[in-house]
Amino acid sequence: MHLLSFNTPHALLVRRYYTRHKRTLRPSTISRSTRSKASIKPKHIRQASTSASRSIPITAPRFIVPSHTLPQIHRFGRSTALLLRRDPFQQLVRTIAKRELKTTMHIQAAAISTLHNAAETYLLVILQHAVLAALHARRSTLYPSDVALAFQTVKSERERFRDITQKGDLGM
Numbered sequence: 001m002h003l004l005s006f007n008t009p010h011a012l013l014v015r016r017y018y019t020r021h022k023r024t025l026r027p028s029t030i031s032r033s034t035r036s037k038a039s040i041k042p043k044h045i046r047q048a049s050t051s052a053s054r055s056i057p058i059t060a061p062r063f064i065v066p067s068h069t070l071p072q073i074h075r076f077g078r079s080t081a082l083l084l085r086r087d088p089f090q091q092l093v094r095t096i097a098k099r100e101l102k103t104t105m106h107i108q109a110a111a112i113s114t115l116h117n118a119a120e121t122y123l124l125v126i127l128q129h130a131v132l133a134a135l136h137a138r139r140s141t142l143y144p145s146d147v148a149l150a151f152q153t154v155k156s157e158r159e160r161f162r163d164i165t166q167k168g169d170l171g172m
Contacts, residue, residue, distance in 0.1 A: 082120055089116050126150045 076083070090112050097105050127142075129150035134142050 082116060084116065084120055084123075086116065089119070122154075126154055129153050 093107065093112055093115055097107065126147065127150070130142050130146040133146040133149045134140065137146075
């Protein structure tokens with residue numbers, strides 16, 4: 001038995017929400033006594049299914065962006081601060097240098113900040129290319145295939161630029 005009775009104001013709001021947005025009620029929100037009395041489907045869907053001449057198209061509810069997302073996007077777009085934290089990035093650089101060079105090295109703070117800026121710029125370029133690939137596929141979600149395609153495009157652009165600079169022909 002469900003903890004809420006079906007006649008409380010909260011249960012009525014839940015029922016109204018599911019009939020407007022989800023188009024069907026979930027069986028767990030309906031008590032056993034009301035299951036036998038009423039159909040689970042809302043009234044307009046029952047009418048549409050009984051009459052073959054009239055059919056009401058069932059559309060999915062539109063996605064609404066959460067209210068805190070857009071201010072975050074604007075805030076990060078205006079700021080010039082780095083998105084990756086300084087200390088974890090410094091630890092990462094030191095562990096990679098220790099593992100690759102097999103010795104401990106002293107790294108200047110300016111060198112780490114330069115690497116930090118370069119790494120973040122590279123990540124942003126790859127994510128921009130991945131977002132363009134997802135939008136080209138008419139999706140709003142990034143897939144791993146989008147990021148792989150972004151890696152390929154960035155790599156091919158870098159090779160093309162290297163070939164142009166080695167030839168000395170910059171097109172000027």
